[in-house]
Amino acid sequence: MTKLLTNEGTSTINRVDLQNGVKNGPVRSNLRQKEFKETFEDAPLYILVLTYLNYGILTLFGYLRDFMRAWRLEKCHMAEEREEQKDFVPLYQDFENFYTRNIYMRLRDAFNRPICSVPGATFDLMERVTDDYNWTYRYTGKAIKDVINMGSYNYLGFAENDEESLASVEEVLRTYGAGVCSTRMEVGHLDKHKELEDLVAEFVGVEAAMVFSMGFATNSTNIPALVGKGCLILSDELNHTSVILGARLSGATIRIFQHNNMRTLEKLLREAVIRGQPRTHRAWKKILIVVEGIYSMEGSIARLPDIVALKKKYKAYLYLDEAHSIGAVGPTGRGVVEYFGMDPTDIDVMMGTFTKSFGAIGGYIAGKKELVEYLRIHSHSAVYASSMSPPTTEQTIRVMKCIMGLDGSLKGQRRVCQLAQNTRYFRQRLQDMNLITYGNEDSPVVPVLMYMPTKVGAFSRHMLEKKIGVVIVGFPATPIAEARVRFCISAAHTKEMLDKVLEELDKMGDVLYVKHSKQRRSSRNHSVVYHDSSVKL
CATH class of the missing domain: 3.90.1150.10 (Aspartate Aminotransferase, domain 1)
Incomplete structure (x- = not known):
């Protein structure tokens, strides 16, 4: 069993040395680092003022409309308690639903649009109309054809309806059926799952891997299996909800550091080693740094070389969520580890999903063999969740082989x-x-x-x-x-x-x-020359 999965202390650093002034700033990795260019430009002050003024006006009108609803001057479409229930604990929190009632519902026609085709480079949308400001919809039976898809996580374009490419998926569907109807711990472990796990481990360059049927659950059910009470989680402030939920369910102490800010991260690591746990000041059982490869709302990439250097310096562990980066960055699509030219074994826990670049569903945890064997027994997903369906397992295998060139082509x-x-x-x-x-x-x-x-x-x-x-x-x-x-x-x-x-x-x-x-054009890169490829993807 690896040290990550035990309750041993994580730090052998001399605390006295740290207290006496080891303040060297963020550690720089001696690995070759890629030129790192990110932009987070602030808006002009007057734009921010107008934005807050916009929200202020919407809030005032929202309270006015709530007043009218309370006096039955306007119909309320939200779910409400019956009069006899209102003396007890409210079932629906009025204030929490304020944004939904008065702002989100006015914009709802721009969300949740139903797709009625394959979500490829283009898709078809079901046409709908509303008579009550997006509270309910009527479908016209028509579809908006050939809409350019700029919203799906179909990074490599494998969410496609290619009859020739999907032949193996169809064959697996006929042989194994649509679903397993059991968990991995019972009778839901297929040879296809074993094949995919071996392929994932080879793809990311580690000893072993385990696959799960849901990307969100890969984080939320496995983080609690790795850390618990007496452990410390250092989480980037922009981490995904699945990471946040998993950290909360673990019972570990959680501390947040500013997004991609190595100075803040090192400060938290130093304090954790020096002071230990609150009140008792015992050493933390484990210190786990949790970051993402690509952040889905910001488009930023984790500063992995610096994070790994800090992890090594303070004897912590690193959990890397590559949901959006695996397949999408790196010379051969192997994620941010390859993007920075780093050794995959420097990452203690590698997590990724098949829901983006691979055009399927599910996720994986990869790392040392001892880590994976531990999760097979202790992961909630392994014990309670249904296994990946055979067709989506085959789809992931097909795509991964294509990216790796194991299908004998250069399409990937x-x-x-x-x-x-x-x-x-x-x-x-x-x-x-x-x-x-x-x-x-x-x-x-x-x-x-x-x-x-x-x-x-x-x-x-x-x-x-x-x-x-x-x-x-x-x-x-x-x-x-x-x-x-x-x-x-x-x-x-x-x-x-x-x-x-x-x-x-x-x-x-x-x-x-x-x-x-406000960036000057002269300070920007030269325009990118676009080379059209005559070879079919």
């Missing part, structure tokens, strides 16, 4: 290269438009800041009229004054598709007045 590598080119091209064009974007220049997650909730709603509706499907994100998923449009680039996007999206975005940027970037 072409897709990885095409995604990198599409990402650079799209981000460069956005910068040339003076739009404020977040994230790393190599990240296929591209947030464009619009700040006001009313603007993102108007933008989404306009783009749908032009047959472009986008994802808009606002509070509470983002800070209240940072509503944004999040584009997800795919290898399946053609230059013509990207140019159409950019053209409409440029027009709406002027209409909605969101071109606030």
Whole structure:
């Protein structure tokens, strides 16, 4: 059993040395580091003032409408307690639903649009109308055809309806059926699962791996199996909800560090080693640093070389969530570890999902063999959750082999290269438009800041009229004054598709007045030359 899974202390560092002034700043890795370029530009002050004023006006009208609903002057569509129930504990929290009642419902037509086709480079949307400001919908029976898909996590374009490529998936469906109907601990362990686990371990470059049927549950049910009471979790402030839930369920002490801020992380690590646990000051049983490869709302990439250096210096452990980065970055699509040219064995727990680049469902935990064998017994997903369905298991195997070139072709590598080119091209064009974007220049997650909730709603509706499907994100998923449009680039996007999206975005940027970037064009990179590939992906 590895030290990560025991209750041994994690630190052998001399606390006196730290207390006496070992203040060298963030440790720098001696590994070759990739040139790291990220942008997090602030909006002009007056834009922030107007955004908060916008929310203030919406709040005042919201309270006015709540007053009218209370006096039955306006119909209330929200679920309510009956009169005889109101003397007890309220079933529905009035204030918590305020945002939903008065802001979200007005923008709801820009969310939750039902897709009625494969979510590839384009998709079809069911047409719907509302008569009560998005509380209910009527479906017309028609569909909006060939909408450019700029919102799915289909980074490599494998969410496709290719009859030839999916032949093996169809065969597995006929042989094994649609579902396993059991857990891995009972009769739900298939030879296909074993094949996928061996392939994942080879793909990420570690000893072993274990797969799970749900990406969200891979974090939320495995983190509690690794840490518990007496352990410390240092979590990036922008970590996904699944990480947050898993950390809370573990019972471990949680401390948050500023996003990608190595100075804050090292300060927390130093204090944890010096002071130990609260009250008793005993050494922590384990210190676990939890970060993501690519952050899904910011498009930023974890500063992995610095994090690994700090982990080694303070004898902590590292949990890396590569849900959005595996398959999407790195010369051969092996994630941020390959992106920085690092050794996979430096990462104690490697987590990833098959729901993005692989066009399937589920997730994995990879690392040392002892770690994986421990999780087979102690993971809640292994004990209680149903196994991955055979067809989606085969889909993941098929795609992973394609990326690795084990199918005897270069299709997978072409897709990885095409995604990198599409990402650079799209981000460069956005910068040339003076739009404020977040994230790393190599990240296929591209947030464009619009700040006001009313603007993102108007933008989404306009783009749908032009047959472009986008994802808009606002509070509470983002800070209240940072509503944004999040584009997800795919290898399946053609230059013509990207140019159409950019053209409409440029027009709406002027209409909605969101071109606030102050970066000088002369300080930017030269324009990316787009090379069209004549080879079919």
